[in-house]
Amino acid sequence: MTLKAKGRVTSAQVARRADVSQSAVSRTFTPGASVAPHTRQRVMDAARELGYRPNAIARSLISGRSRMIGLVAAYLDNQFYPIVLERLARALQSRGYHTLLFISEPGDQDQELEKLLAYQVDAVVMASATLSSALAKECLEADIPVVLFNRDVPDTPASCVTSDNLAGGRLVADYLLNSGHRRLAYIAGAENSSTNRDREAGFIQGLEARGISLLHRGVGAYSHQSAAQATLAMMRSDTPPDAIFVANDHMAFAVLDVLRGPLGLRVPDDISVVGFDDVPQAAWGAYELTTVAQPTDQMIEATVSMLFNQLETGQAESTRECLPVRLIERSTARIPHTDS
């Protein structure tokens, strides 16, 4: 039987009904606080009867901890991010935290982020976006940990969790070179992203180490459509490449579609394609994409433990973690002969 109080029911109302003090009610709902079993029982009964739910907002105000983590995301059309979002939110939930989501727009990053911070989030995770170093500094001074997920900004005061994009790029260069490709192309992601910067740098380094230089460079800006156009453009040039390294899987799918469809090429017989991320779709039959796998779960784990470590120590000092990647051989790139 539930007595319906109009509007929110408060701890004071529960206290009255249970004939105890408001403090006793509060303690009953505070794990670890000392309440006599008998008192606790009375409170629980009264709470159930009234449909009481502690007000987390009030708790946050007094305790100074909201148990909310601000999560800034974007690019949700790239399957990599929804999966990160889901797993990260789940990990946070299991520890009693909630995720305040913010979708970042290309421009006004900082300004909107300010609003998010107004909610007194205990920490911030930036996935696929960055914040000005001014804002980052502000957060750290307020002891709000900030971790950049899958971004590595050289001189940011924030923490970073990335995979080894540089090594990944090199891996691809070696792989493609080992299977005899010499006319190599790169389709870049967003020019200002650290992922693109590092993947490209690694690829170029790997090429140069073998005395090869890049034949083509297109810009896909992490967009499906732009990647398709860039592919078309380079394939129609006088010197089409015989292998393309694409900055992420999401664009690689577009590249494959263009190659096999309008261009009527066979992959990998006519041309090899390698992506980056290893999103679930990469393993699907229609693509079977050879790609560099990011250790998504490890990255999430690192993020979470970094976050809680800082939350617990109360010190928001920035650290950085760079996890290893590995190449997943599937069917879109020629397989090197093992001539050792």
Add this chain to the structure above:
Amino acid sequence: MTLKAKGRVTSAQVARRADVSQSAVSRTFTPGASVAPHTRQRVMDAARELGYRPNAIARSLISGRSRMIGLVAAYLDNQFYPIVLERLARALQSRGYHTLLFISEPGDQDQELEKLLAYQVDAVVMASATLSSALAKECLEADIPVVLFNRDVPDTPASCVTSDNLAGGRLVADYLLNSGHRRLAYIAGAENSSTNRDREAGFIQGLEARGISLLHRGVGAYSHQSAAQATLAMMRSDTPPDAIFVANDHMAFAVLDVLRGPLGLRVPDDISVVGFDDVPQAAWGAYELTTVAQPTDQMIEATVSMLFNQLETGQAESTRECLPVRLIERSTARIPHTDS
């Protein structure tokens, strides 16, 4: 020049520095409140100097409105949802609201949802999940609007926004029948979901209206893997179907992969496949999936306007909206001759 106060800076501190009352500071940050230009200027200056940011938590507590919307989601591996998530969150943001995200687990829906409600969200959107009608009732009594997105629970006290899944199912039946198919199969989504229920019912109705009955029924439970297995099973039966209606695109991709890969069939020459949702990937070259398009943007608009309408009137009465769907002809289903 910013004077760094340790910890959070409050309106009282700003007031002191600007030599005005704390109320004046509050008014300066309250749109529409009356403050003399001169006062406002002094406050703004002091605020900037101290790095003041109004505490949204405190504001929520006193105003009784958190400007947070609880969003319950799941199935983020199905591209339909990340896109809904992104657009919905964006729409909310543009109106000054924030999204408190909750990833629902198969079991404990209600229990975890309680925690979300403790945050005093102003409204709740349930995408790909439902809540007990008890909890829904509780929300409505507390005047917290609840809208079920893409779910239609018959006797729920919550509002529903769906597309016309029933009509969609019928559309597919007619389309497939019109192109001469007679050996029809259905691959179901989650058995307890309203989307599956209605899509299937519509399909069966459409079939029966023409005197045809379903040949095969498999269950994919909205999972890529299960859909693949279900397809394999029915194709290996003594009476394989010549057309498959799949409850959503996400599973249809798996069906196509199995058909074309391991089974070596040509689509649509050997067999037709139709999906539901029209996620972006459906239009990609590797699939070119014939499917029923849900009016995603309209559904989001309906959700948002329903929400804000209820928020403004302060009345959380449940309404329901069912938007029209349309069949998108692409390349995975035989095209009917227009014999009129």
Add this chain to the structure above:
DNA sequence: CTGAAAGCGCTTACAG
């Protein structure tokens, strides 16, 4: 173990 009291950082009547 328990209660009275202070206080978290705001908004909002209420006078002036």
Add this chain to the structure above:
DNA sequence: CTGAAAGCGCTTACAG
């Protein structure tokens, strides 16, 4: 237009 004051619903020392 402005300030003093009450109060949102809690947590948390502080006594007892």
